[in-house]
Structures are given as C-alpha cells and as structure tokens.
Amino acid sequence: MISSISKGDVNAYSILVLRYQKAIFNLMSRMTGSYEDATDLTQETFIKAYEQLYRFQKGKKFFPWLYTMGLNHARNFLRHKKLTSYVPLEDCEIDSGLDYPGKQEDEICAKLDYEQLQAALDQLPFDYREAIILRYQEGLSMENVAEALSLKLSAAKMRVHRGLARLREILEKKAK
Amino acid sequence: MKNKRPEYTSLETVFDSQSNSCATDEATDRIKDMIRNMPQTEPPAGLLRSVMEAVEAKSVPLWVRVYRWARSPRTVTFNFLHLGPAMAALALMVFLAFPVNQKQNTSVAVNGAPGSIPVKFALDMPEAHSVQVVGSFNGWVPQPCLLDRDNGSSRWILTLQLQPGRYEYAFVVDGKHMPHPDAELNQDDGFGNKNSVLALEKEEEV
Amino acid sequence: METKTRCLLWKKKRKFRALFLGLLALVLAAAPPLEVNAQTDRAAVTNALTKSVEEARKAGVPDTTVITLLSLGYENGVEPASMAELVRITGEIRKKGLPLEPFVDKIAEGVAKRVPAASIENLLNQKQQDYQFAQSITVAYLKKHGIRQQPTSGDLSAIAESLYSGMTRQDLTLTMERAPAVPLFSLKRVIDVQASLKQAGFDPKLSDRIISTALERNFFERQRRGFVRAILAAKRKGISDLEITEAALTTMRNGGTVGSFCSLIGVSSSEIGN
Numbered sequence: 040m041i042s043s044i045s046k047g048d049v050n051a052y053s054i055l056v057l058r059y060q061k062a063i064f065n066l067m068s069r070m071t072g073s074y075e076d077a078t079d080l081t082q083e084t085f086i087k088a089y090e091q092l093y094r095f096q097k098g099k100k101f102f103p104w105l106y107t108m109g110l111n112h113a114r115n116f117l118r119h120k121k122l123t124s125y126v127p128l129e130d131c132e133i134d135s136g137l138d139y140p141g142k143q144e145d146e147i148c149a150k151l152d153y154e155q156l157q158a159a160l161d162q163l164p165f166d167y168r169e170a171i172i173l174r175y176q177e178g179l180s181m182e183n184v185a186e187a188l189s190l191k192l193s194a195a196k197m198r199v200h201r202g203l204a205r206l207r208e209i210l211e212k213k214a215k
Numbered sequence: 216m217k218n219k220r221p222e223y224t225s226l227e228t229v230f231d232s233q234s235n236s237c238a239t240d241e242a243t244d245r246i247k248d249m250i251r252n253m254p255q256t257e258p259p260a261g262l263l264r265s266v267m268e269a270v271e272a273k274s275v276p277l278w279v280r281v282y283r284w285a286r287s288p289r290t291v292t293f294n295f296l297h298l299g300p301a302m303a304a305l306a307l308m309v310f311l312a313f314p315v316n317q318k319q320n321t322s323v324a325v326n327g328a329p330g331s332i333p334v335k336f337a338l339d340m341p342e343a344h345s346v347q348v349v350g351s352f353n354g355w356v357p358q359p360c361l362l363d364r365d366n367g368s369s370r371w372i373l374t375l376q377l378q379p380g381r382y383e384y385a386f387v388v389d390g391k392h393m394p395h396p397d398a399e400l401n402q403d404d405g406f407g408n409k410n411s412v413l414a415l416e417k418e419e420e421v
Numbered sequence: 422m423e424t425k426t427r428c429l430l431w432k433k434k435r436k437f438r439a440l441f442l443g444l445l446a447l448v449l450a451a452a453p454p455l456e457v458n459a460q461t462d463r464a465a466v467t468n469a470l471t472k473s474v475e476e477a478r479k480a481g482v483p484d485t486t487v488i489t490l491l492s493l494g495y496e497n498g499v500e501p502a503s504m505a506e507l508v509r510i511t512g513e514i515r516k517k518g519l520p521l522e523p524f525v526d527k528i529a530e531g532v533a534k535r536v537p538a539a540s541i542e543n544l545l546n547q548k549q550q551d552y553q554f555a556q557s558i559t560v561a562y563l564k565k566h567g568i569r570q571q572p573t574s575g576d577l578s579a580i581a582e583s584l585y586s587g588m589t590r591q592d593l594t595l596t597m598e599r600a601p602a603v604p605l606f607s608l609k610r611v612i613d614v615q616a617s618l619k620q621a622g623f624d625p626k627l628s629d630r631i632i633s634t635a636l637e638r639n640f641f642e643r644q645r646r647g648f649v650r651a652i653l654a655a656k657r658k659g660i661s662d663l664e665i666t667e668a669a670l671t672t673m674r675n676g677g678t679v680g681s682f683c684s685l686i687g688v689s690s691s692e693i694g695n
C-alpha cells in the first residue's frame with residue numbers, strides 16, 4: 040500500500056525544486072567554492088526540506104525557510120570539514136561610511152562590470168554578502184531577509200546597508 | 216539582429232558625458248540593479264533528477280506520518296477517511312498510545328498559540344463504536360473523540376484549542392459524516408452533505 | 422552528469438516502531454487498496470503544474486498556500502492535472518481580491534472527502550460568484566453609511582457563507598439595505614441569527630420582526646451567546662413562534678440579557694448548554 044502512492048504526485052515537489060534549485064545552488068557555491076560540494080549540499084538541502092515539510096509553518100514564506108535550512112546545512116558541513124570559505128563579520132571592519140567624493144564615484148561608474156562586481160561580492164564578509172544577495176538578487180522583502188538569516192529586522196537592514204557601503208568601498212579601491 | 220545590451224550590464228551606460236559626474240545615490244542604485252541582473256551559475260542538469268530519486272526512495276513511511284500526526288495534530292498531511300473503519304480504529308489506538316492524549320480533560324492541543332480558545336465538541340451517542348471530529352480547523356483530518364461515561368451519561372468528547380474564526384465541522388460516526396444535531400447553524404458543504412458552523416468569538420461549548 | 426549521493430543520517434525515535442508495524446500489518450490486511458491514478462503524459466502534466474504554480478504565485482498566492490495544496494494532492498492521490506487546475510483557480514481568486522482561506526479550506530474538504538476534482542472546481546467557480554456578490558453588497562452598505570472600513574476576510578466570509586445556510590441573495594440584500602449603520606461584526610451576527618431562524622423553520626414574518634428590532638437596537642453588538650440556542654430549545658418544547666418573538670422583542674427593547682430572555686420563554690440555562 041505504501042508503494043502505491045501515485046508516481047505522478049512526485050511532480051508536486053519537483054515544482055518547488057525547479058523553482059529554487061538555482062538560488063540554493065548558488066548559495067552553496069558561495070559557501071564552499073566547490074562545484075561538487077555545492078551540488079551535494081543542494082541535493083541534501085532539498086531532501087531535508089522534503090522530510091521536514093510537515094514542520095513548515097502556516098503563514099510563512101517557503102523560500103526563507105528553505106534558505107535557512109540550506110544555510111545551516113552548509114555551515115555544519117564547513118564546520119565538519121574545518122573550512123573557512125567565508126569571512127565572518129567580526130573579522131572585518133568598515134573603513135568609511137557612505138560619503139564618496141564625486142570623482143571616485145565617476146571611476147566606479149566607468150569601470151564596473153559583472154565580473155568585477157562578483158569579485159567584489161566575494162570579498163565581502165559572508166553576512167553582508169548574503170543579505171545583499173537575498174535582498175537584491177532574490178528580491179526578498181526585508182522581513183523575509185531577516186527571517187532567512189535568523190535576524191531581527193533592524194539587524195538585517197543594517198547588514199544590507201553596511202554591505203552596500205562595504206561593496207562600494209571595495210569597488211572604489213579596484214577602480215583606482 | 217542587434218545584440219542589445221541589458222540596461223545595467225555596465226555602469227558606463229549611466230555615465231553622464233556632459234557633466235562627467237555620477238551621484239552617490241545613483242551609483243548605489245546602479246550597483247543594486249547590477250546585483251539584481253547578475254547572472255547566476257546554473258545548477259547541474261541532473262540535480263533535479265537526483266533529488267527526486269532520493270525523495271522517492273526516502274518517501275516518508277506511513278508509520279512515521281501516523282506518528283507525526285499523533286504527536287502534532289496540526290500536521291494535516293495525512294488522510295484516514297478513504298481507508299474507512301480499520302484506519303479509524305488505528306487512529307484511535309494511536310491516539311490512545313501517547314501520553315499527550317491521556318490527559319483527564321481529553322484536551323488535544325491543536326493550536327496552543329496565544330489567543331486560542333478551548334472548544335469542547337460533545338456528542339450524545341453512546342451506541343456508536345467510534346466518533347471523530349472533522350473540520351476546516353484541522354484540514355478535515357479526523358480527530359477521535361473519547362467516550363466519557365461520567366455523571367451517569369455517555370458522551371463522546373473532544374476538546375480542541377482553536378483561534379477565533381468561522382469554521383465548518385462535522386462528526387464522523389462509525390465512518391458516516393453527520394452535522395452536529397444541536398448546532399445553531401448548519402450549511403451545505405457543496406458536495407451533498409451538511410456541515411455545522413462554528414462562529415468562534417470566545418470560549419464556548421459546542 | 423552523475424552526482425555523488427550522500428546518505429543522510431536519520432535520527433528517529435525507534436521505540437514505537439514495532440507497535441506501529443504490527444498495527445500497520447493489521448490495517449493493510451483490513452484496508453482496501455488505494456486507487457492508482459491514471460498515468461498521463463508526464464512532461465505535459467509537469468508543464469501544466471509548473472504553469473499553474475507560477476501563475477498563482479504571480480497573482481500573489483502565498484507559497485504556503487501553494488505548498489499546502491500540492492501536499493494535499495500528493496497525500497490524497499489527486500491527479501496532478503486536476504491539482505494544476507485547482508492551483509490555477511486560487512490564482513484567479515487572488516486576482517479578484519477575494520479571501521483565499523475559505524476556498525483553500527473547501528479544496529481541502531473536497532480532497533479529504535474524495536470528491537471528484539471537477540465537482541470541486543465547479544463549486545469553487547460558484548463560490549467565487551457568491552463571494553463577489555457578498556463583496557459588492559457589503560461595500561455598498563459601507564459606502565451608504567459612510568463607514569470608512571474595509572471588510573475583513575472574516576466579515577466577507579461570514580456574509581458570503583450565509584448563502585449556504587439557507588439565506589438567499591435577496592434575503593441578504595434586503596437585510597443589508599434596511600440595516601442602520603452598525604459595525605460589520607454586529608451585522609454578521611444578525612445575518613447568522615436570521616439564517617438560523619430560517620433553518621429552524623421559524624415563521625418568516627415573525628423572524629423579520631426579530632431581525633428588524635435587533636438591527637434597530639444593535640442588540641448583537643454584544644455576542645449574546647445562547648440566544649439562538651434558547652429559541653431552538655423553546656421551539657422544541659412546543660412554545661409558539663409568536664410567544665418566542667414577543668419575548669425576544671421585549672428583551673431587546675428593555676436592553677435585557679440572554680438570561681432574562683430564557684426566563685421569559687421558560688428555558689433553563691442547562692437546556693442551552695450554558
């Protein structure tokens with residue numbers, strides 16, 4: 040009887056996998072820097088999410104819940120492997136605020152392209168980078184960014200704000 | 216066909232040639248836009264297939280679902296209805312097997328969230344072999360009542376913690392669906408049966 | 422490209438497994454086999470489902486709702502093509518600005534009761550029309566009385582769902598037309614009382630008098646728990662609709678309580694479950 044569950048119904052979960060696999064895969068790539076590890080971790084995250092679907096709370100959005108699960112899974116993996124492929128927030132300082140002289144902004148404007156942007160993002164502390172990616176690349180609201188990163192709303196906003204400031208600083212230095 | 220560059224693949228496109236300037240906010244906005252449009256790495260082609268094969272292989276066994284259902288009645292992912300009385304009996308046995316279901320007041324916490332109200336479902340039908348409650352508050356997953364023989368009367372009772380709201384519900388008596396005989400209001404379920412209506416505003420007995 | 426699959430470690434409680442497997446064997450022996458759904462072209466079905474999910478999400482249907490529906494379909498052996506249509510309809514409902522919960526609840530109910538998907542779809546379509554009707558008369562009522570309030574999902578559901586409790590569209594229209602400016606929560610209680618009286622076979626003219634007075638006095642601004650039950654108990658005891666009506670009107674005009682109403686009609690609190 041157990042095995043007589045209609046095969047066609049599995050398509051239902053495949054929709055969710057199709058929808059979110061790119062986002063989770065890219066998260067894992069950023070975390071591990073390894074294509075193979077990212078693939079395995081992505082697969083494991085979706086399997087885990089399927090097993091825990093019954094715990095998914097009404098009223099919440101699915102992607103932040105899935106993201107949090109993936110993030111924790113990746114962290115456990117890295118801890119186990121004793122890798123530090125991301126720079127924790129506490130080890131970084133912000134040198135400047137948001138005031139840039141006009142000339143330097145011109146240089147940023149002139150020289151930036153996707154490759155440089157990616158390289159700059161890679162240099163960001165993990166917590167800033169993920170906040171920015173979730174906010175602008177995945178298009179999450181600030182509330183959902185906070186939920187995905189298990190932060191208070193104010194802390195999430197701060198991460199995005201400071202992350203952008205730090206990103207500009209890195210790009211400014213590259214442009215020189 | 217011309218290969219049109221997407222609007223913000225480069226910040227050069229926003230460079231004002233006349234004034235040769237770019238405001239702080241504008242640069243930040245451009246960075247945001249580029250992040251939005253930045254290409255992502257495609258996952259491997261076989262990833263979906265691998266996940267689905269693993270999901271099928273590890274699909275949650277029936278007993279785990281039954282266990283989860285008994286522990287967390289909010290989990291409305293398991294349906295007994297189409298399996299009839301045998302499953303109803305199993306449900307009752309499962310229900311009885313766990314300490315949480317053996318409280319004297321027979322309360323089964325479905326939603327213990329703040330603001331939830333205890334609602335007692337009581338049915339006078341001592342001759343019935345099994346009585347369950349189904350409703351929009353539990354995804355129409357039958358929850359068993361216990362027969363209470365106190366005070367010289369026999370009533371089937373189930374107490375649930377519900378949020379204020381409007382619900383449809385019914386009893387399943389020996390596998391047959393019926394509205395509450397003493398309900399103030401019933402309504403057509405649209406499928407040929409009647410449900411009872413519970414308009415819950417504060418603590419009350421049904 | 423083959424990927425390396427890692428085994429996940431399951432940490433589960435195993436102590437009840439023997440008991441469950443034994444009970445399960447009993448159930449397997451007793452229960453009929455589940456229906457095996459007909460297989461359709463898998464790719465076409467996947468496409469239909471993907472499209473419906475995307476449309477629903479674009480329309481603003483929350484992820485949780487989509488997941489709930491897909492899980493329901495999965496657990497209850499609903500054909501994916503049918504599930505695709507039900508998901509698509511939720512998108513339609515959302516676009517019309519109607520509350521989703523009553524519709525999702527009805528899908529859950531239909532699936533749980535093994536109703537054919539086509540019947541569920543027909544019901545949802547009818548329900549949409551009923552909700553749109555309820556929405557329009559409610560908005561008209563609020564506008565007429567200059568009440569700056571958006572009807573909540575709960576308000577709208579209560580008014581629309583009364584159509585399945587015996588109220589006709591005409592009944593609703595008339596009640597809302599003659600109602601003075603009272604809060605919606607009060608109005609929906611009156612509508613429930615009207616539906617209950619109609620279901621109980623109460624004399625329509627006498628029912629009308631009770632409802633009118635209740636509206637005039639805004640009697641149901643307070644919940645008045647047990648009021649309808651008292652009427653039903655009195656009817657069962659053989660008290661006439663006229664006597665009940667007179668007692669009800671006296672209570673309302675004197676600002677009485679449910680308790681005083683029960684005394685007037687000779688019904689005890691135990692008879693109404695209080």
